[in-house]
Amino acid sequence: MENKTSLKIRNLVKYFHEPETFQVLKGVSFEVKKGEFLSIVGKSGSGKSTLLYVLSTMDTDYEGTLQINGDLLTGKTQNQLAAFRNEHIGFVFQFHYLLPEFSCLQNVMLPALKLGKYSTKEIEHKAYESLRLLDIEGQALKSANKLSGGQQQRVAIARALINNPSIIMTDEPTGNLDSKNTEAVLDIFRGLAKENGQTIICVTHDKDFANNTDRTIEMADGLII
Template sequence: MNTALSAKGLNKYFHEPDTFQVLRDVGFEVKKGEFVAIVGKSGSGKSTLLYLLSTMDTNYQGSIAINGTTVTGLSQNELSRFRNAHIGFVFQFHYLLAEFSVLDNVMLPALKLGKKSKELIEAKAMELLTMLDIRGHEMKKASKISGGQQQRVAIARALINEPAIIMGDEPTGNLDSQNTKVVFDIFRQLAHETGQTIIAVTHDDEFAANCDRIIEMVDGKIMS
């Protein structure tokens, strides 16, 4: 099985203030180890689509399968467990816990999943911090490191449970061009060297152009 994510016939409506169809029969597949950008103008439906794919929004028509599991129709508790085990998130804002150390921030999702001992989780966290070149900052509070470093900590946190897919919502939207390149290079390395699947919504044309594939959305439909 080489498919990391499969979406079929996705339709989504908003009902406030009037009924409006925001996704129209969206369907596509993403292979394991593929680095995909979802692009489109504001209001094209790309963030709504990511929200559905991430299993956060369950109010839609159609079906979504991740890593061979159909997630459509699962209960909120099942989805919460599934997300923690199979999906890593990197947002425009890093959402680190400011008063916690860098190391604690990275370890949190794995402690919550509860599948490994604290010692193993800490060792894995340190391995990720080394890979992402933030070793030496692990005991600092998350609020005491730079924006680019915070985003790398957020990536380490997203990777701690070895997820099937990393989903990024404007993951470089808050970064300067140098740090944007650093984060992009990390994603590309993850996809091409460790087979990590990455789906990122982005406004950054250069970021998108360097991905393996671009999914362009216009008025709730996939154009290319």
């Protein structure tokens, strides 16, 4: 099977201008293959979270180029990027950002309802499948705030999967989890990369977690070391 490039950045430069101008990314370049599970590590202030925001297309104020699935995303409008993100990228954050008053099922359905490709009935079916994959369909009708931290993080991952994104980007996905749940999340991501060919890009402080991914990029002072 040919190894296609999932994501490619070239000479990424990024400045912050508050309180004074500061260069946070200093010409970062790398490629990620389809179905690769990549971790990005580095001390606080190394630029790893800033890099993830640029990769996720949410931050467009940079120099250099970003390509995902062969599409050049640099220079596209906010509306074009929002549509691209919703279809191609799934997000999992340290804080799950679930809507507490909604059920787990409703939380998972939201990105698909926004995409508008399928009927509500089809989306509900896909959401149940997503929850089943994460072994949490039994909690589908509970409101999100009634779940444990580990369960909430699984629901957040199920939500990230609903539109079948080619890339899943995660920022400290195990930051609030105990070792048992961390191990479970690691296994889930490994399975998605291996079995579904989905690309996982994970920013993490957790060295053990990073050591269990396919490849680790270490950053310091805005550069890959």
